[in-house]
Amino acid sequence: MTGPETTVLVVNSGSSSLKFSLVDPAAGVALADGIIERICEETSHAKLGYRDQEIAREVRAADHDAALRLVFDLFAELGGDLDALGLVAVGHRMVHGGQRYHAPTLIDDAVVADLAELSPLAPLHNPPGVLGIEVAQRILPELPHVAVFDTAFFHDLPAAAATYAIDADVAAQWQIRRYGFHGTSHRYVSEQAADLLGRPYGELKQIVLHLGNGASASAVDRGRAVDTSMGMTPLEGLVMGTRCGDIDPGIVFYLARTAGLSMDEIDTLLNRRSGMLGLAGENDFREVHRLIDAGDAAARLAYEVYVHRLRKYIGAYLAVLGGADVIAFTAGVGENDAAVRRDALAGLEPLGVRLDEARNTSGDRGARVISAEDSAVTVLVVPTDEELAIARDTLAALG
Numbered sequence: 138m139t140g141p142e143t144t145v146l147v148v149n150s151g152s153s154s155l156k157f158s159l160v161d162p163a164a165g166v167a168l169a170d171g172i173i174e175r176i177c178e179e180t181s182h183a184k185l186g187y188r189d190q191e192i193a194r195e196v197r198a199a200d201h202d203a204a205l206r207l208v209f210d211l212f213a214e215l216g217g218d219l220d221a222l223g224l225v226a227v228g229h230r231m232v233h234g235g236q237r238y239h240a241p242t243l244i245d246d247a248v249v250a251d252l253a254e255l256s257p258l259a260p261l262h263n264p265p266g267v268l269g270i271e272v273a274q275r276i277l278p279e280l281p282h283v284a285v286f287d288t289a290f291f292h293d294l295p296a297a298a299a300t301y302a303i304d305a306d307v308a309a310q311w312q313i314r315r316y317g318f319h320g321t322s323h324r325y326v327s328e329q330a331a332d333l334l335g336r337p338y339g340e341l342k343q344i345v346l347h348l349g350n351g352a353s354a355s356a357v358d359r360g361r362a363v364d365t366s367m368g369m370t371p372l373e374g375l376v377m378g379t380r381c382g383d384i385d386p387g388i389v390f391y392l393a394r395t396a397g398l399s400m401d402e403i404d405t406l407l408n409r410r411s412g413m414l415g416l417a418g419e420n421d422f423r424e425v426h427r428l429i430d431a432g433d434a435a436a437r438l439a440y441e442v443y444v445h446r447l448r449k450y451i452g453a454y455l456a457v458l459g460g461a462d463v464i465a466f467t468a469g470v471g472e473n474d475a476a477v478r479r480d481a482l483a484g485l486e487p488l489g490v491r492l493d494e495a496r497n498t499s500g501d502r503g504a505r506v507i508s509a510e511d512s513a514v515t516v517l518v519v520p521t522d523e524e525l526a527i528a529r530d531t532l533a534a535l536g
């Protein structure tokens with residue numbers, strides 16, 4: 138068996154976790170992937186899969202540097218050899234590129250400094266991303282490192298979609314606009330959808346629904362993103378696992394002034410204790426369904442709120458696009474939860490959307506059509522693969 142000619146290590150560094158994936162971009166597969174969670178705590182949890190072997194272990198990773206070194210140790214323990222596997226570059230997922238960064242960018246010291254400067258725009262996400270870059274550069278100094286931005290696909294949103302209706306000077310001074318997130322996934326899924334249908338990407342009007350723990354919708358008009366549900370931060374838009382999505386901003390003032398909550402408390406409430414978790418006490422949809430089946434009224438309401446919001450965005454984007462050719466579901470909920478797909482699209486036949494229930498509930502994996510033959514809008518499930526997209530972008534940036 139001959140090995141891959143070229144592989145890319147993809148690093149996704151969060152505040153307490155580090156995900157990594159060794160990708161063969163030409164074959165479109167990950168050779169190894171894993172995660173270290175609870176970095177900086179007493180015990181961290183490491184999981185690494187390579188070929189058909191897997192290690193899952195409690196370890197001590199005092200910081201991100203230790204965590205990444207541990208990954209390489211585990212990889213070697215499973216017989217992996219990065220040189221033999223043709224590792225040529227490291228691709229880093231960066232959440233926020235600000236106004237300046239959108240194309241995949243070869244990282245040098247100036248870029249690292251710029252990205253650190255953007256941190257106030259994404260205080261939860263960018264600092265660990267920058268840390269991941271610094272750590273990986275220390276461990277793999279001889280390789281090129283490339284930053285791929287979650288906001289990139291939405292960089293070119295029409296001004297009417299990107300602009301908040303607040304004082305224009307304040308917005309300009311503080312770089313307040315709708316940036317959008319999950320862009321790597323929205324672009325990858327919309328491109329895959331065109332491939333699956335054998336239609337040119339530049340001809341299709343698509344609505345992409347990325348429904349994971351974080352969730353976002355986008356409207357893609359013949360290859361260009363023209364709207365998306367996440368905004369200045371990933372808090373806006375759909376109901377999510379633990380985030381509230383759209384709310385009246387007046388609630389924030391009310392919680393501060395009348396309920397006496399601090400800004401940090403409100404931030405935690407809306408980002409970590411809201412959404413499905415806040416309403417149902419569970420953010421995993423498998424648990425939510427179990428609760429509903431057991432007659433839990435709060436879980437039922439949470440589900441209805443979730444589906445209602447999703448339907449509103451689908452309707453809005455049908456209007457933004459003037460009708461769609463494709464609605465594509467992706468990520469953990471979108472790929473696996475047939476009930477969410479069915480309920481989100483129920484009764485939309487007058488708008489050209491007709492699901493085929495047998496296709497929708499079949500146990501098939503992989504990209505597939507789930508609408509009826511006579512549906513004007515083709516409904517798809519398209520598994521997302523952000524690591525593969527980042528790996529390909531990384532190679533592209535290196536020319």
Ligand code: ADP
Nearest residue numbers: 348349350351420421422423468469470473474
């Ligand atoms: P992340 O946003 O963390 O990348 P994922 O895209 O992996 O998340 O989605 C995780 C979520 O997907 C889980 O919280 C759960 O709600 C949902 N999910 C995963 N598997 C299933 C399943 N078989 N049925 C319904 N929901 C699922």
